[in-house]
Amino acid sequence: xxxxxxxxxxxxxxxxxxxxxSAMEMVAASKMRKAQDRMTASRPYAERIARVxxxxxxxxxxxxxxxxxxxxxxxxxxxxxxxDRGLCGGLNNNLFRKLINDIRALQExxxxxxxVIVGNKALGFFRRFGGEVMAQITHIGDAPHLEDLIGTVKTxxxxxxxxxxxxxxxxxxxxxxxxxQQPTVSQLVPLPEAEGEEKTExxxxxxxxxxxxxKEVLDDLLIRYIESLVYQSVVENAACEQSARMVAxxxxxxxxxxxxDELQLIYNKARQAAITQEISEIVSxxxxx
Amino acid sequence: xxxxxxxxxxxxEGHLFSGQGEMVYAPAVMGEIGIAPRHTPLVTRLKAGExxxxxxxxxxxxxxxxxxxxxxxxxxxxxxLADTAVRAADLDEAAAQEAKRRxxxxxxxxxxxxxxxxxxxxxxxxMAQLRAIxxxxxxxx
Numbered sequence: 001x002x003x004x005x006x007x008x009x010x011x012x013x014x015x016x017x018x019x020x021x022s023a024m025e026m027v028a029a030s031k032m033r034k035a036q037d038r039m040t041a042s043r044p045y046a047e048r049i050a051r052v053x054x055x056x057x058x059x060x061x062x063x064x065x066x067x068x069x070x071x072x073x074x075x076x077x078x079x080x081x082x083x084d085r086g087l088c089g090g091l092n093n094n095l096f097r098k099l100i101n102d103i104r105a106l107q108e109x110x111x112x113x114x115x116v117i118v119g120n121k122a123l124g125f126f127r128r129f130g131g132e133v134m135a136q137i138t139h140i141g142d143a144p145h146l147e148d149l150i151g152t153v154k155t156x157x158x159x160x161x162x163x164x165x166x167x168x169x170x171x172x173x174x175x176x177x178x179x180x181q182q183p184t185v186s187q188l189v190p191l192p193e194a195e196g197e198e199k200t201e202x203x204x205x206x207x208x209x210x211x212x213x214x215k216e217v218l219d220d221l222l223i224r225y226i227e228s229l230v231y232q233s234v235v236e237n238a239a240c241e242q243s244a245r246m247v248a249x250x251x252x253x254x255x256x257x258x259x260x261d262e263l264q265l266i267y268n269k270a271r272q273a274a275i276t277q278e279i280s281e282i283v284s285x286x287x288x289x
Numbered sequence: 290x291x292x293x294x295x296x297x298x299x300x301x302e303g304h305l306f307s308g309q310g311e312m313v314y315a316p317a318v319m320g321e322i323g324i325a326p327r328h329t330p331l332v333t334r335l336k337a338g339e340x341x342x343x344x345x346x347x348x349x350x351x352x353x354x355x356x357x358x359x360x361x362x363x364x365x366x367x368x369x370l371a372d373t374a375v376r377a378a379d380l381d382e383a384a385a386q387e388a389k390r391r392x393x394x395x396x397x398x399x400x401x402x403x404x405x406x407x408x409x410x411x412x413x414x415x416m417a418q419l420r421a422i423x424x425x426x427x428x429x430x
Binding site: 046048049093094096097100104113126131133134145147150152207211212228251 | 372407
């Protein structure tokens with residue numbers, strides 16, 4: 001019986017789509033768990049290094065590194081962390097929207113902005129809308145490595161040291177929970193004042209021996225610290241990406257399911273109508289004989 | 290009881306070790322150093338090599354390979370901040386140049402000014418679409 005052939009093919013194609021979206025959902029769920037693990041794994045390093053920097057800053061109160069000094073802000077540098085791939089709901093769009101509001105506010109104050117970008121989506125964004133992009137890195141994959149970020153971060157830090165940029169901010173999504181990602185812009189350099197915990201923890205100064213010398217050591221530490229902060233935001237953004245994708249794909253699978261139900265209903269009705277018609281044709285044909 | 294020193298070995302990508310040791314050996318830039326409890330405070334750079342922690346009491350030595358990093362020594366705490374990548378000023382510089390070049394390649398005809406209004410309009414549209422899909426889903430149920 002050749003009833004509703006179009007509907008049947010449509011149902012099949014929606015079913016195929018659902019297979020893909022539910023597979024993507026499961027993949028995202030497992031990747032999310034790993035990304036969350038990476039997120040927690042990177043925390044101790046940043047904490048320790050912050051503590052060491054805190055100790056050193058206490059040991060040499062007279063030496064202020066450039067990264068710790070506030071200066072008049074004329075140009076703001078943004079490190080923008082986005083995902084490489086789409087199909088993750090409004091994750092990147094929300095971030096870009098927040099960013100645009102920020103940039104608009106800065107421009108009204110007559111400040112300039114420069115960018116360093118991580119991830120394909122941000123690259124696409126700036127390709128479409130312009131903007132001064134100093135460096136970029138894309139395709140860092142699901143398991144980002146710190147070494148991939150070194151060059152990009154260094155470009156920004158060099159610009160800061162050279163005075164081309166007076167403040168560095170990082171824009172990324174904070175992982176609140178599986179359902180919620182919070183687009184956030186936070187300041188990297190100059191380092192915001194250290195949280196007061198150090199003072200209570202250690203009342204006295206350490207008299208360190210430095211090898212090779214204090215400035216170089218502090219330099220190295222600060223660069224590593226900032227890199228680790230950027231790395232953390234990249235990892236966190238990756239976890240956000242996966243959870244956003246998981247939610248988006250779950251919604252898509254659900255939608256496909258209800259679409260299939262609807263189509264099935266239409267198909268059944270059409271089939272029933274066709275049968276009824278056939279019977280009435282036979283009956284009326286028999287009656288005519 | 291013998292004296293021990295607390296040792297933390299962390300890298301940016303993970304926590305490697307945390308525990309007590311009687312002696313810690315690390316490849317500092319000026320040569321390998323051995324750190325016993327109550328060592329004088331010291332901060333130094335590490336070169337590629339092996340960090341070893343001797344937990345004492347005849348237990349087996351813990352080994353960690355580091356490709357560089359920093360070490361902070363306090364009388365009762367040693368913190369090893371291990372690098373996960375090989376670092377050198379010229380390598381970092383090359384990486385920075387590479388990142389810049391990539392930006393130039395990818396955004397060959399970029400303009401310095403960012404078209405905020407256009408970007409905002411497009412983003413708003415995308416968000417409206419997402420919201421519409423969401424609403425569609427909720428009304429169907």
